[in-house]
Amino acid sequence: MKQLAISTQFRWWIAAPLLLVSFCWKPIITQAQPAFRDLNKNRKMDVYEDKTQPVEARVNNLLSQMTLEEKAGMLFINGARINDDGSLDEKPGQGMFAFAPTAPKLMREKMMNHFNLWQVPGIRALATWYNNVQHLAESTRLGIPVTIASDPRHAFSSSIFAMAANGFxxxxxxxxxxxxxxxxxxxxxADVVRQEYVAVGIREALHPMADLSTEPRWPRISGTFGEDAQLSAKMTYAYVEGLQGAKLNSTSVAAMTKHFSGGGPQKEGLDPHFEFQKGQVYPGKNFNYHLIPFEAAFKAHTAAIMPYYGVPMNQTDENVGFSYNKAIITGLLRNKYHYDGVVCTDWGLVTDAHIGSYVWPARAWGVENLSAEERVLKIINAGVDQFGGENLPEIVIQLVKEGKLKESRIDVSVKRLLRQKFELGLFDNPYVDVEKATQIVGKEAFRKLGDESQRRSMILLKNQSNTLPLTAGKLKIYVEHIDPKVAAEYGTVVEKPEQADLAIIRLNTPWVPADTANFLAKMFHHGDLDFKGAVKDNILHLLNTVPTIVDIFLDRPAVIPEISAKAKGLLADFGASDAAVLDVVFGKYHPGGKLPFELPSSMEAVRNQKEDLPHDSKDPLYPFGFGLHYSSLKK
Known part of the structure; x- marks a missing residue:
């Protein structure tokens, strides 16, 4: 029967024209029972097509009809390129992600039905593309719908880890x-994210990050909830609940919480995306502390978990990356925490990437000498269900046919992946309303809440002589790194500091590009956290010339003792427009945020602290939880 199914499938792919997509073909048959989607085109309602049946019955029925090739394709998720017009035509790619294949290509050649999105077009084109992809999926042998995932794309800041909002x-x-x-x-x-994602067909969030930022030099801190496990646990639980609801359903977005078992304690903050990483270290013997936010995610029933690239040095019986580590995935995650959701690797653990003449090694840390086949087998045997950033179902097929991997083991993972699709309602109606999507995504109510978050999260660190808030319209102000047109709404903007009553300057936390040929690694905010040389001298010169209000974007804990000492007022933001910052400076909105990590007093203090411990730098400039108010100096 399986041979017949395979040959039928291949004939279908050869014969099925993409014109089916443009005709929006939806096979629906009406019998005595309610209408159903005849996904396998046999003109009868199979159990998996019957929405009145229990999810497990539907999963088992569909699994029994799947070929090995179809099962293997389900185990892979990778980025897909989208045409600007939402069409499925094979067109040359543009921009940073031009290298990515299109979803139809991967569906036809690899039988994949999970994709994540990087660069996206406008909302109308995105929703149109999504419907086109689902129509194409419906034309496949079993009509298995596609699951679309995304990294975060709602942050105001330009972090490399956040996709461009482009309408959100x-x-x-x-x-x-x-x-x-x-x-x-x-x-x-998270509920707003859910509504906007669902409107365009994104049904899986590759977030939140439950990692703890106990090593302040780590480049990925901006995506976390800071260094405190209890605070992070509260935020993680609320975030997952906002995306999913009490349980997954047709209006949910499945949360893939990352990066188990906590990616924060990287030695010297060097990120394991790259070969210069030095492993995750636990000099404070604090491994279990990093599990606390994930325990909150389990309590909220997170649909999926992503382990990180890092190697938990000397924490298990072998020093290998988390997704290769059976003690972490099966022993800790599956057995201790009884987690039965989807486990998906981070991107690119098996194959190298080629960037011009530079070869970016696969993140196969600790197993570099294994072949691609051996890596795939080790990851599956560790207890992982899905491979992120890879298109290698042929290796899974080969391993099964060679007797190195049982098909029954593949079935366990395919069941988890199918279960999620059924729970999300994708088998019953995967389509979106394009017009409605354009009305929901980025609508005024959501934008106002986003604006509120930018202002509400700002932290007042220093307010010498109660200088803040300023009085709008009465001051001559000099600005740096602020749009003068925006600033002009608050006062008279002058061209030189000497002409001003007061200066307002915006800064970013310093970083040092890694010494590497990998252009992506150079974009990660590694290195020291303090201002140096001419950059520092110019800032201090301004502060000595005119009373100055400083706002600094904290994507990592900046080391700014001299700037803090000289500034008349010091604010911190976590992604805010110029208007948001000036609204706080001029008292239209009062700051109320509290530091989610401490600000160290020196780089020496940073280097002397332990990577896995929170709140442990010597004599911090500003401690965890610090934050002033306009109504009083402290609260």
Missing amino acids: SLWCEPLGLAAIGDEAFTRKF
Whole structure:
């Protein structure tokens, strides 16, 4: 029967024209029972097509009809390129992600039905593309719908880890949600993300990050909720609940919480995306502390978990990356926590990437000498269900046919993946209303909440002589890194500091590009956290010339003792527009945020602290939880 199914499938792919997509073909048959989607085209309602049947019955029925090739394709998720007009035509790619294949190509050649999106067009084109992809999926042998995932794309800041919003509402970074510290507000944020994602067909979020930022040099801190496990746990629970609801359903977005078992304690902050990483270290013997936010995610029933690239040095019986580590995935996640959701690797653990003449090694840390086949087998045997950033179902097929991997083991993972699709309602109606999508995504109410988050998350660190808030319209102001047109709405903008009553300057936390040929690695904010040389001298010169209000974007804990000492007022933001910052400076909105991590007093203090411990730098300039108010110096 399987041979017949396979040959039928291949004939279908050869014969099925893509014109079916443009005709929006939906096979629906009406018998005595309610209408159903005849996904396998046999003109009868199979159990998996019957929405009145229990999910497990539907999963088992569909699994029994799947070929090995179809099962293997389901185990892979990778980025897909989208045409600007939402069509499925094979057109040359553009921009940073031009290398990515199209979804139809991967569906035809690899039988894949999970994709994540990087660069996206406008909302109308995105929703149109999504419907076109689902129509194409419906024309396949079994009509298995596609699941679309996305990295975060709601942050105002330009973090490399956040996709461009391009129409979605703009909020502060997750660090800002932690600075606000309001679980209800975080849940509201995640609910807005849910509504906007569902409107365009994104049904899986490759977030939140439950990692703890206990090593302040780590480049990925902006996506976390800070260094405190209890605060992060509260935010993680609310975030997952806002995306999913009490349980997955047809209006949910499945949360893929990452990166188990906590990616924060990287030695010297060097990120394991790259070969210069030095492993995750636990000099404070604090491994279990990093599990606390994930325990909150389990309590909220997170649909999926993503382990990180890092190697938990000397924490298990072998020093290998988390997704290769059976003690972590099966021993800890599956057995201790009884987690039965989907486990998906981070992107690119098996194959190298080629960037011009530079070869970016696969993140196969600890197993570099294994072949691609051996890596795939080790990941599956560790207990992982899905491979992120890879298109290698042929290796899974080969391993099964060679007797190195049992098909029954593949079935366990396919069941988990199918279960999620059924729970999300994708088998019953995967389509979106394009017109409605354009009305929901980025609508005024959502934009206002995003604007509120930018302002509400700001932290007042210093207010010498109660200089803040300023009085709008009465001052001559000099600005740097602020749009003069925006500033002109608050005062008279002058060209030189010497002409001003007061200066307002915006800064970013310093970083140092890694010494590498990998252009992507150079974009990660590694290295020291303090201003140096001429950059520092110019800032201090301004502060000595005119009373100055400083706002600094904290994507990592900046080391700014001299700037803090000289500034008349010091604010921190976690992704905010110029208007948001000036609204706080001029008192239209009062700051209320609290630091989600401490600000160290020196780089020496940073280097001397332990990577896995929170709140442990010597004599921090500003401690965890610090934040002033306009109504009084402290609260």
